[in-house]
Every structure is written in structure tokens, then in C-alpha cells.
Amino acid sequence: MSRAPAHSPPAAAERSLAVAGLRTRSVADQGLLRVASGPARGRTRYLVGALSLAVVTLMLFPIVVSFLSSIKTPAEAAASPPGYLPSVLSIDNYLKVYQYQAGLPTYLFNSLAVAFFTIIFCLVLAVPAGYGLACFRIRAKEALFLVLLSGLMVPYQALLTPLYLMFTGLHLANTHIGLAVVHTILQLPFSVYLMRNSFEAVPRELEEAAVVDGCNSLQALWKIFLPAVRPAMVTVILFAFITSWNEFIGALIFMNKETQFTIPIMLVGVRQGHFGAIDWGALQAGVMIAIFPCLLIYLLLQKYYVSGFLSGALK
């Protein structure tokens, strides 16, 4: 996540407007404003452009290669050494993924449902936790925070079996909610950490101003803090989604029926041949399908993700 420097006048002006609840501009807009501000910046512009192009190429290369492999015939996709361009276009790989066992829509639905609940749980738990840890006097606060963070340090594979036994007892195994709870457990320490830091970055003056205007703590949270920490909330959403979307071993252990499996399990199954032989075509088609929702949610949320208004809030 990058931010435009605070000294950039147009950006600062935008931010002041944003405090008044008008609108914020994305970093991209601000960048354009800045480079357009003088002809002396021309060379820098090309340099930055070339650099960006290089980075984009590097990032896009695997996706493009995956896409090209996914539209080859299964035999051509498996060829060794592989060729770059498909000689004939084929949707066989996509058909295989679509028709695999319970059918792609089932797996998509399961993955989306689990990711949705994971996001909700993460927000509902991490936002108040972060708020509390950042803005209130709590005894042994740091120790408490460390205990929360220590969840990051336990390899969760070690927790799976006991968790599964417990969840079976609670009738949470084999349910979307149950798996979402597991994914929330994985994601929560990071989310709380992020929310706490973000709440701490909110200037005290804003809170005091709210209190002077007659807000209680909850109102201050809702009216002042939440808008201020929304980039962090969006980050929590994005990471919770990606963690849940990609998580494999927990989903495999906690779900017992083909009709309950999520996308990652389907992906491993659909590419599996004898003795670990890989069906490359089906794998790449699966990859293309699996990254699509991730891209979509990122694109939808990115304008909230990259912009914040606090750096200019008190000017």
C-alpha cells in the first residue's frame, strides 16, 4: 500500500475536502496531477512508466502463461518442453474443471459462503478489539495483545485435529460457519494487529472534538473512528477473503462431502493424475477460475484500500 506524500498540495487539498465528507481521490489521480504539473518532470515520467511496465510485465507473465496453457488442448498443455502459444484453441480444460465431480458452481458457492462468513467474523471481532486495545486503558493491555498475537506463532496444522474433534462435538464440522470460524482463527491475530495500529493512528484531537460535541465511545467509534480506519477495514476484508479463498488443509479436514468442498480442494483433485502426474491444462484452467474472484474483490475495494484522509485531517 502506498500513499502520496503529504506535502503534495493537490493531494492535501483533496484530503481536507475528504474530512468534510466530500470525496477522496485515489493515489492514481494524485499521481497524474503531480506528474502533469511541470514539463521538467517529463523524463521522470518516462522512467517511472518504463519501471511500472517492467513490474507489470513481471507480475502478469505467470498469469498470461497460465491463461495460454489453459486454452490449449489437454495433450498440448502437458507437452514437455512446453510451447508458449496454443496451436489450436480449446475449452476442454475449462469443461473438465466445470464438470469435475460436484460441478464448479457448488465449489464456488462453498468458497464464497465460507469467505463471506470469515470476513464478517473478522470485522465483527477485530474492529472492536482493535478499538479497545488502541483507545482504552486496559490493565495488562500489552500482555493481552501479545497473547492475541501469539496465535500467529502456533503452526495451525498442529491445532487442526483437536479443533476438528471439538467442532464435531459442537456440530460445527461440515458447516460453512464452522469452517469460517477456523479461517477467522487463522486471520484474527493479523486483523486485530492491523486494526489496533490503525486506531492508534487516529489523532486524539478528533476523538476529543467528538466528545466535546457530545459523542459517547460507541458514537465516536461509529462517526469518527470507523470512517478514519476504513483503509484498514478494507485491508482486513481483503486479507480475510484471500486467506479463506486459498485455504486448503482446514477445508479438507473440516468438510466431509464432495458437495461441501471448496475451490482449493477441487483444484488439487482436478489436476491429480497417477503418482502425482499433473494435468497441467486442467490445473491452469482452475487457476484462472480461482484468481478471478480475488481480482474482482480487489478491483472493487482498491479505491478504499489505497486512500485515506487522515494525513491531511488536521490542517
Add this chain to the structure above:
Amino acid sequence: MNVLKGLRNIALGAAVALTIGAAAPAVAADSLTMWVRASGANAAQHLVDLWNSGHDQKIALTVIPDNQMVTKLATGVQAGEVPDVISFDLIYMPDFMRAGFLTDITDQMKGDANLAKVAPAYTKLATYKDRLYGTGFTPDVSILIYNKDLFKKAGLDPNKPPTTLDQIHEYAKKIHALGPDIYGFYFSGACPGCNIFTTSPMMVASGAHMLPASADEEPLDGSGVKEVLQLFRDMWTEGLVPKSAQADNGSNFVANFKTGKIGIQGAGGFLISDLKKDVPDMDFGVTFLPGIKEGQASAFVGGDVVAIPKGSKHADVALQFIKWELTDEAQLEGLAKNNILPSRTDLADNKYFKSEPRVVTTAKALGLGYVPWVFHFNDMVNSDSSPWIEMIQAAVFDGKVDEAIATAKQKMKAIASD
């Protein structure tokens, strides 16, 4: 704020979608559940479809990735969440039987006439302390496969495949002479499973005993082990094997052969239908995996067994299914018709295989094949750092044949004594 509204809308939309989705038709309530490992899923699906078409109590298949089957079943048994019937890699049978995961079916199967006709390797493997816990389900067996087109080009008789290790070496040289990107031989150098399947039978054919069932048994016993490793080492140093073989963890176990640039390699019966589908123009032959001397041959009997986990909620129907899958109907119409080997050896020659003599060769290999009855197969062989694969790598790629064998023996003994 915008974002909060946006979130609320997304949440509402998702909640609606979830409600609609939850109302989608689920699997019928009284159907049986069956777990199958991914590489056996295709064959299992044929059998299950056939069963479902003629029985009221349907079976719903759940495919578990190969490497996760052990974890999945172990945690499932602990939590009491097991499928009604299960099919898995036969090699885990001893571990599962000893751990008490499976239901004893000795008495129920006693009168079954078909059981005696099942390839002996399966019955042997599914027996623990004289009690039976399962039987063969979807078999596979290793064979030697060779590219007849390359044989012809190299001046070899395409109808005379190699019958000794020396011949493999000699033919591989002639095939590699066709061009720098044509290779005589292939094996997946970093794939433990591929090599126990295709390389170990050459050792067994040459008289070796492979894995110890207990600490008193000598592992990797016999000169065959060294002969085979030395052969592979020689072919590697002479460049008869592609360089990519060293790092192949099985991902390209059969992909290279499909390119038509590999002369000879060990593979499984499954490759016959794969090749016919993916490279219909290739002319290839199959034969038994040979040993040092003429007339020696062996195979690794692989594939999946079927069993009833302890705690199965429909054990009676599961038993009916097991009995049914051994009948002529299931074996012929469910398996052979789809070019899959039946697990009963008396059905090796059947009407569906008439047009494909190569499948008959694999069916015969099933009869002469071996399968090790050992605990801790995973630690000894299948894991990525097992003594088995470390031995192959040290011997073939580093040339330390004797040292590699000695180290592997020692480590396998230690594992067997657990």
C-alpha cells in the same frame, strides 16, 4: 460513509445468495458416502454409477487428494466422522488395519465365491492376524512401456521388447543415437512412488527382497538392488535419460513419454488408455518389467482396495456393495468395459480386452506382481525424504551405489523397528 454502505450492500447480497444456495437440492438423505482417492476416482466413478443405476440406496462419492487420505481418515476416525465405505491406496492397508480403523469382514465374506478369484496380492494385503478387512477395488499394475515408432527408426524389432536389464541398456543406446533430443529411457528421479512402482519390480524380478515387515527382516536384500541402480547410473552418465528426470517429483511421470521422445520407461497400466486418448497416433507396446536374466519378470500391484471404516453408519449396505463389486457384472461392465483392469484374475481375458491385447498383458502382470506387506510404508518409501528415494538419488545421480544401499538399509531397519 460510502464504504460502510457498500459493505452493507455486499453483505445483503451475499446473505440473499446464501439463502438461495442453501435451498439448492442436497444429496438424498439416506445415500451412502464413499471416499476415494483422487487418482482412483475415475475408475471408482464408473463402478458407483453402475451400482446407483441398479440399487435403491445410492452412493455419493467424495474425492480426497491422494496425499491427504491418511490424515483425512485418521482425523475422521478420531472424531467419529467416517464415510460408509472407503477406497484408498492399497499400500496403507497394514497401517490402517493395525490402527483399528477398519471393520473386520472375515465372517461376512466367508461364503463369497468371487473372493478366491481376486488377485492374491490384494487378499494378502488386506489380511491382518488371519482376519480380512477389505478386498481389491480398482487395480493398477506396473509394466514396461516402449515407443514402437522409435524402435523401428532405431532398427529394432518393434515386436521384441527388452526382456532383460542389459537389453534395456542396449536398446536405450540405439534409440538415443537417433538424435540429441531423443532419449532411450525415462524415470522420475525425485518421485518415491513412481520408483517403487516401476523400478523396484526390476529388483524383485532379479531376486531381491525389498522392504522389511519387521525389524528382523533384511531390507533391500539381494544383488538385484545394486544391479538395477548400477544400470540406471550407467544410463544417466551416458546421457540416455533426460536431465529433467533428476528433479521430476512425478509431475512429469508420463508427460515426457507422451511427447514421443522417450524410447522405454516403466509405467502403469493406466497409461494405455491415457495414451490412446491424448496421443492417438503413437504406436506403443507394453511388456513385463524384466530382471537380470531372461525369463525373470515382476510387477508392483498397485491401485486401490475397498474397506468399511469402523463407525460406518451403513455397514450392511457397504458390505453388499463390496460383494457386488466382485461380481462378473461389476468387474466386466463397470471396469473392463472402460478399459480398466478387473481385480479378479479369472477375468483377465474378457470380451472387452479382445481388441486391446496390451491390456491383457497388464492383467497378466497383476497375477505375477508383488506388493510389500509392511507398516510405515509412507516413511520407508513414499515420503519425499524417505530412505528409498534418497538411495535412488545418491546412487543414480551421485554415483555412490554401495554407500546409498547401505544407508538405506540402516534407515529402513530403524523405521521397521518402530
